[in-house]
Amino acid sequence: MNIEKSRISPLQFMFAIMCFIRSSSLLSSFFTPIVNQDSWLVIIFGMIVSLPVLWIYISLSKAFPKSNLIEINDLVFGRIGGKIISAFYLWFFFTLTALNLRDLGIFVGKSTMSKTPPVLIIIVFILLCAWAVYYGLEVVTRYGIVFILISSAILLLSFLVSINIMHRESFLPILNQPLKSYIQGTNIITMIPFGELVVFLMIVPYVDFKQKKLVRYFMGGFLLGGLLLLAVILRDLAILGNTLKYFSLPSFETLRIIRLFDSLGHMEILFAILLIILLFFKVTLLFYISLLALSYWLKIETFRPFILPVAALLVAYSFIMFESSMQQTAFAREIIPFFWPIFEMLLPFITLIVAYIRELPKKNREKEKEDVKV
Amino acid sequence: MIILIIVFIIMLMIDLPSVIRNGKKKILIAYGLIFTFSFTICLLLALEINIKSPLMFVDEFYKNILHFSY
Amino acid sequence: MLNKFKKFLFLLMVFILVFTASGCYDIRELDSLYIVTGMAMDKAEQPGLIEVSVQIAKPGALGSGGGGDKKGGGGEEKATIIIDSVKRNVIEALEALRHDSSRTLFMHHNQVLIFGREQAEAGILPYLDASMRDQETRLEVMVLVADEKAKDVLNTEIKAEKYSAVGIRRMVDNKRSISKFFGIDLLTLVSKLTEETTSPLLPIIKIVEEEDLTRLSLTGMAVFKKDKMIGKITEYQLRGYSWVMGELKSGYLPVKLKQGSSVMYVKSSKNKLNTIFKPDGKPIMSMEIEGVFSVGELMGFEEMDTKQIVDELKKGAEQAIRKEIMSCFKSVQSMKADIYGFGDYINKHHPKKWKTLKPQWEELFPSLELDLKIKVEIKDTGKILQSPQMEIGRLS
Structure with a gap:
């Protein structure tokens, strides 16, 4: 069974990871009020903590180079066990997609179209995503490079034009808050953008890798994406200083302040569009992965007929998810740090251990060899 | 409400022919299930019937039973 | 290849169209707007209430350009309108203004936020929240304290400027070119209020009455303790x-x-x-x-x-x-x-x-x-x- 026939290049894969992490810069308000001026440190901590998690992902996909996460579950836990575990993942993917869809609706509402009802924005958006998904993985990831280049260029530009309103003192004092807030902040940042990379286990088999290069591109995407995120936070912090904690969209607020001259200010709409595009990329990728997981789970050769009903379900899901944005923020701060690890660390880790005990990948290879001999 | 039903009928019109032409029963059944599920949820939402978010179950489970929260 | 390119173009166009057109949902034509240039907050006579006044660029005067200014004519009309309302808080007052006027208030171009002296002495923090939360206002709006009543400051004409709020903004900008601490925008103010021990300074704007003209002048700064004005420095x-x-x-x-x-x-x-x-x-x-x-x-x-x-x-x-x-x-x-x-x-x-x-x-x-x-x-x-x-x- 092979649903996805197109293959993407390792570079596209890497840029997809970067885009994925970069678009999370919108969500920085989940941890900025907790750690204030040390937000940037927390990102570095988060990246360090994420390294072993990434190691789990990489060793999983190295052990099963031809299978995606759902297939791995089937192989490792057997038919019924695999189905159950995969169902959890499936729910997780759907939730992630709906969450990001919701964030997108809120962001567009807050930044540009404050009076357009979010339902319209979300529907229009998911239709666009559905279209991209219809054409498959190659189309979904193709423009990641472009998005990253544009966003990096704009990031650089915003650094240059805002250098005179940055304050070095914004970063002081360093490490002067209770230990608990650092742990919480690191936990959030590890779970929300970095740990979500578990979704890439679904598409690793469709990348034209030579085995050894997997580490390089996976890690490369992760590190570069993390650096971009770090740069965004550094800029926001340097400009907003101790007011960073008040804003629900710090990056956007920063961009509103930046102005070149009297007449050439308020360019935030351009930045807003850029952020929307990045989020579009993330939602499309997640949507694609959810559909792929769904069809593998049902063992059906195509997901195309499911695109529209699932899209409608996602729209509904994104609305019933939380009653208010306060609830969402509280959930992201208090529960997600304990809940996401089940999917992002615990389950992959268990999978790896069980596979190791059952010596699964080896058996496969022997089988393949036997097949070749026969 | 009416708009919602129209939208779902349009969806059905787009997808159903290709599903039937495909000829596999499994796909048809899966499609039917997903479509009905999605339609029910959307309908409930449109009728303003409160659906408890699964995330809120998790929230309560963690807060009241496990006491795992910052 | 060509096919793919066409597909991409098609997608791009849909993308652009969809995102620009869905923004028309709350379309507001220029001639149905009141463009707010300045905002003043005074303590109302009744306790616990606030008087919010906004200065509006008069629609007719817009677009006629700065070049055609007449000089010295006594009959020249003012280019601005001042409307005000007394309510318990800022949002209520602004909503009341919205309902009572024929046009919607457009806050994006608000230049200054002036607090009356009495209000400054009673505390300004409760009224900053609304300005920060609102999506339309900008954080670079200059915050000032009027020597007496803030509404009167907005009412005072500045000779060279059509809209006095814009004039005030330029006065502050001029002073800021000497040192950036001579004028304070909303963001800096909030930042200083966040530093628990720091006392913010806000420039004082004063109406100077001379023989045949009244003009505005920026003299000294108001010293705040927390969010209450407690004194002045020269x-x-x-x-x-x-x-x-x-x-x-x-x-x-x-x-x-x-x-x-x-x-x-x-x-x-x-x-x-x-x-x-x-x-x-x-x-x-x-x-x-x-x-x-x-x-x-x-x-x-x-x-x-x-x-x-x-x-x-x-x-x-x-x-x-x-x-x-x-x-x-x-x-x-x-x-x-x-x-x-x-x-x-x-x-x-x-x-x-x-x-x-x-x-x-x-x-x-x-x-x-x-x-x-x-x-x-x-x-x-x-x-x-x-x-x-x-x-x-x-x-x-």
């Missing part, structure tokens, strides 16, 4: 403040000596702040202030050569700067208002010591010692090397 003291903050970019410094007097232009200033802790744990703020000047005007100094004059001027300037700084420092010490953010500085650079200092900062600040080291450099004497007066003096 222009002279304000310069002392900006020496400490190390941010003078222009301006002048009059120097009076026995031999003569001079006015020197400030080219730039720098300050290196440091904290020294005495054995008993009390801090001393030590500063190395460096000012660069050029000579603007010389009077007197007879029978001295240039080098001597420069040396004398340096000494004089040092004295003058010290006097300015101390005048300001003494004044705010008596108000117990840490306008410099010294407390925050210690917090940032010596966080451990700050933990013990913070509870007693209120008592410490009035007796805080300054250790000033002032270095003056005179880089330039202007276009002439010697004063014409000096030549005459030498001849006689």
